[in-house]
Amino acid sequence: MKYALYLGCTVQTEQYALEASVREIMPKLGIELSDMSNTSCCGFPAFSSISQEAWIYLTARNLAVAEHMGCPVLPLCNGCHLSFIETKHYLAEDEVLKNKIDEKLAKEDLSYTGDVEIVHLLELLHDVIGSEKIRASVSNPLKDLLIAAHPGCHVIRPSELQKVDNAEDPQKLDDLIKAIGAETFDYPEKIDCCGSQLAVASGRSTLKIAGEKLQKVKSYGFDGVTTTCPFCFKMYDARQRAIMGTMRDRSLTIPVFYYTQLLGLSMGIEPERLGLMMNRSPVDEIIKQILEK
Numbered sequence: 001m002k003y004a005l006y007l008g009c010t011v012q013t014e015q016y017a018l019e020a021s022v023r024e025i026m027p028k029l030g031i032e033l034s035d036m037s038n039t040s041c042c043g044f045p046a047f048s049s050i051s052q053e054a055w056i057y058l059t060a061r062n063l064a065v066a067e068h069m070g071c072p073v074l075p076l077c078n079g080c081h082l083s084f085i086e087t088k089h090y091l092a093e094d095e096v097l098k099n100k101i102d103e104k105l106a107k108e109d110l111s112y113t114g115d116v117e118i119v120h121l122l123e124l125l126h127d128v129i130g131s132e133k134i135r136a137s138v139s140n141p142l143k144d145l146l147i148a149a150h151p152g153c154h155v156i157r158p159s160e161l162q163k164v165d166n167a168e169d170p171q172k173l174d175d176l177i178k179a180i181g182a183e184t185f186d187y188p189e190k191i192d193c194c195g196s197q198l199a200v201a202s203g204r205s206t207l208k209i210a211g212e213k214l215q216k217v218k219s220y221g222f223d224g225v226t227t228t229c230p231f232c233f234k235m236y237d238a239r240q241r242a243i244m245g246t247m248r249d250r251s252l253t254i255p256v257f258y259y260t261q262l263l264g265l266s267m268g269i270e271p272e273r274l275g276l277m278m279n280r281s282p283v284d285e286i287i288k289q290i291l292e293k
Contacts, residue, residue, distance in 0.1 A: 001032065009077075015233060031129070055087075064110040078120075085162045125172075138180050143293070171205075174186070212247075215249065225257070227259065260274070
């Protein structure tokens with residue numbers, strides 16, 4: 001199975017560990033990743049709040065590049081995935097807008113028909129590859145680890161446009177956690193926002209939102225948190241020290257992983273190849289625990 005890999009901005013400028021871990025695990029699961037060239041930012045969230053036409057154009061040209069490659073597109077970012085889904089919806093519903101975008105794309109010798117399939121990382125892992133195949137790929141199950149699932153907002157909202165998972169009761173990430181031998185359970189704050197989209201308008205509010213969730217996660221006894229969203233990961237991992245300061249809670253430390261990093265560890269892949277040296281939350285003890293099994 002072949003997929004056009006769309007990295008977007010955040011992954012290839014800040015969140016290198018997500019790309020590294022995805023590139024490590026996918027070939028072992030029978031997935032071929034084809035790099036996209038001539039891509040641009042998807043326009044989310046900056047352009048989408050200023051000019052709908054500019055945003056739609058940016059996303060449509062990326063979809064047009066993927067269409068030309070003749071395979072489904074795999075955006076690694078929750079925000080990019082939602083931007084792709086929304087653009088596809090708007091262009092299918094608005095003929096006038098579609099004609100405007102077609103004219104702009106034609107200047108670059110690009111065309112967009114709407115036939116490209118957009119696949120989220122969770123869909124690829126859970127629905128296409130499947131929990132059973134992932135379970136069979138595990139050589140070092142992550143036993144005795146209790147991991148909190150954080151699906152993120154943009155993978156389940158707005159639910160009328162995308163069906164990656166159940167908007168009220170998402171379970172796919174939970175299933176994938178269990179497939180690698182770890183444990184998890186539902187908790188009341190599971191689908192709460194990380195607050196990242198408020199960062200420009202109110203940085204303190206962002207840190208408080210994230211901090212309140214991390215406090216709850218710790219209170220439930222979880223050993224760590226996992227997500228597939230680079231924005232959420234950045235909040236919980238890279239901003240953890242700032243969160244501690246805002247919440248005035250120096251004990252508010254918890255390991256944060258991309259799911260693909262945990263999957264890679266369970267497959268016996270070296271931590272460095274999964275980008276784990278770039279995680280800024282305290283992951284070393286869990287890594288040591290896994291490697292010593």
